[in-house]
Amino acid sequence: MAVYTDVGEGELEAFLRNYPVGELLSYKGIAEGTENTNFLLHTTTGSYILTLYEKRVEKSDLPFFLGLMQHLAHKGLSCPLPVDGKDGNVIGTLAGRPAVIITFLEGMWLRRPQVVHCREVGRALAELHIAGQDFAMTRPNSLAIDGWRKLWDAAHPRADEVEPGLAREVDADFAEFEKSWPKGLPSGVIHADLFPDNVFFLGDKLSGLIDFYFACNDAYAYDLATCLNAWCFEKDFSFNLTKGTALLDGYQSVRPLSEDEKAALPILARGSALRFMLTRLYDWLTVPDGGLVMKRDPSEYIRRMRFHRTIKSAQEYGLK
């Protein structure tokens, strides 16, 4: 939620000469994205996002993220399109950082999504999974079990500061996941972070998906389980079955789940809740107060983990 790097108009104009976007009219630093610096540009040809990649993003991952966005956009998915430079490179350098120009998507992200939006998101997620099937590059999920373990090893000694008993509770989850985490599920490119702030709507119609900087190869059903966590819980932490039903219906209207995927959904949802709890917990314990990184309370994901432990089958999420 911050502009980490300022850019002067002279260096920006020089940078833009390499891109077929017309003349610069204005640019404003915007408060979006927790990892990068983003500017909204107006030019004589329209609106664009300029992203400068700060040190939290691995430069070697950028070709995967940007190539994926181009692949998906060319397949007709509504997502931002990184603009190729006239020199043939999509990634340039600005203010000493890797930088790209991406088409601007109109639309608003919903602070309070409703049932109709959950259905749309389910459908869009399935379309993303299908559109990504012939994308040639791969990227392992750095936030799969091995990655969780690293975060947990760092956070473990102080976990009980957040909630007494948390260390023992999460240790038990790890023991179970290491024994029975599902393997061999249908896999491919997943978004891995499809939260409401990454989905734009115009009215009730989904207008675009953004922020592919956690995208990777993993089980499709895991991505869907993350959406259950991100879209179907209310502010009081209760699971909204109507929203769950809509999300799963929307998904299956495009890509029906296999029996294995259906059976795996509860444990995947539990693992996904653990994953978001862990990144929040890690930041909560290690990032200084008042810094630029926004710290989010891990406890809402502790609640989700506990909810998912009570689930016996995916029907309880609304699966038909």
Next chain:
Amino acid sequence: MAVYTDVGEGELEAFLRNYPVGELLSYKGIAEGTENTNFLLHTTTGSYILTLYEKRVEKSDLPFFLGLMQHLAHKGLSCPLPVDGKDGNVIGTLAGRPAVIITFLEGMWLRRPQVVHCREVGRALAELHIAGQDFAMTRPNSLAIDGWRKLWDAAHPRADEVEPGLAREVDADFAEFEKSWPKGLPSGVIHADLFPDNVFFLGDKLSGLIDFYFACNDAYAYDLATCLNAWCFEKDFSFNLTKGTALLDGYQSVRPLSEDEKAALPILARGSALRFMLTRLYDWLTVPDGGLVMKRDPSEYIRRMRFHRTIKSAQEYGLK
């Protein structure tokens, strides 16, 4: 440089129904303005700024600021135009705060203004002074000598932490200003904060003036003196005589200075440097580190104060 208040799309759309701006397409929190929360809106009729006034702005001053912007825009000055609501009120309420919709001005503010830009700013400042002459409302300058005195009383005990001897140095300035601060100079509406980040350019052409939230009634030449401080010093604190000449020439090409104003320029420039030193010093000493308000080093204005003390006549700034 922050979004203090988030706004949901539902409440924003409800708010916008009172303004003739079309349908909302997107809105992004932007990192501009140190006092308020600003969003850049795209609608079916164009781009707008939504400003939410946070507690640092006196609500009773808003009719002056907004009325002035409307007055100046109607006189042909390029500045943002607050949009009247269909209910006849320019100020509405959003997220519990006074809020307005203002037309968006294209253009970039210059991190490194050149001589040609100083001339443009001088001309625009004089045009603003003339356009404001028949504006009916008035607002005293809360950051004139009495206001400086309040800031100084608060900062005085710790001033020497910033630079040893600073307390005694500024005390001597106050003694002199209280004896010989010029009175009776031509006065009217002044911008009072016309720094480079408040002036937009497209190429070398000035495209607009923004941020009228310090505007008030005071001596015109004081406003010009502030521009000398804001535009004509280099990063090494040296005064650039070529820029000073261009700024003053530009101003006088529209509104020639009287002999009294010319004679007063050195002491006005000294007072203006003190004013910006004091607000920075006050924030420096009182605002906690890591907060949302950006703290700026007061020492560059201490250097300007010392420079102006050596000036014998406005010719040394480049006045012809």
